[in-house]
Amino acid sequence: MRLLAVSFFSFFSRRAVSYQLIAFSLLLSGCGIYSFNGTNIDPAVRTISIGTIQNSSPQGPAFLTQRFTEDLKDYFQRNTNLKLVPRDGDLQFDGNIVAYDFSPASIQKVNGVDQAGSNRLTIQVKIRFTNTKDDKQSFEQVFQNFDDYPGTRNIATINSDPSAVRTTTNKIITDIFNKSVANW
Template sequence: MTWSNYRKLAAWLVLLALLPLFSGCSVYSFTGTSLDPAVKTISIQTFQNTASNGPSFLAQRFTEEFKDYFQRNTTLKLVPRNGDLQFEGQIVAYDFAPAAIQSQNGVDQAGVNRLTIQVRVRYTNTQDPKQDFEQTFQSYGDFPATQDIARINNDPVALRRIMLNIITDAFNKSVANW
């Protein structure tokens, strides 16, 4: 290797070593969050089930999934109350209805049933109140007409998929600012 090549290699190594300094003071992380470094804690109150129907365990399961998602995707410490970020809300709809009607031998019947869940989320950012919001998020899942609501309620994967869509939307709106 020539002296010129050593100088080029040394220049590249210095540049690579200094690159993190040029990235600025961004608050972006690889999980997609854009949190202010002053935000350290999160509190998530139990989401109440105010829907006229739905399984009795729905509020507790949704709240636990919500907490788990935020703990997996942020470095925030979960506290019982008064976190820097605060979530509360209620499950406002849990509807199971035919989504596609098909006619068989002159008789109309459901071909596909749809479970729709709506959750009203209230978000408070104590460090930046301009980001506060209250919004209803909705997701649904389609199921064969042969699968009744009791079976779906006892299928944690089916319910989890619908709940996870709502939680992801709330995550993106609150800490990812999408």
């Protein structure tokens, strides 16, 4: 009899946990705007268009326009279920790179002469985001980030190294994503 009671309780407690999990997942999916990748996208939003992000700064490597635009597209495609369309998406991005600057990040004395201990690459990107389904979420904002490099590293080598520049642009792309669809 005791074995029967334990089996009965075990069966129903497992079933209760199953029902709780089902109810929880229905609750989340019933809201329709939450996903496990951190986005907060209305279910009516199905498409995204990302215009070419032009480099309007007087500096910067030749590959910057194409690389930034493609990395932005890739990031949204990896992290959302939105369909990328050439134009007139439910979510629309366009903008330009407004600053690409190197400056000394730390000064140190070497043999009595001030020299840069490190150089800072700062990139600023102005983004216009339009949410055609909810204009209150639309914005225009400058996103900025930077990385420091040893003072001994030649600035020209950093400019010609797509992976070095990409570390900075990836931070900006994450900020754009968070502001537009994660609402962080």
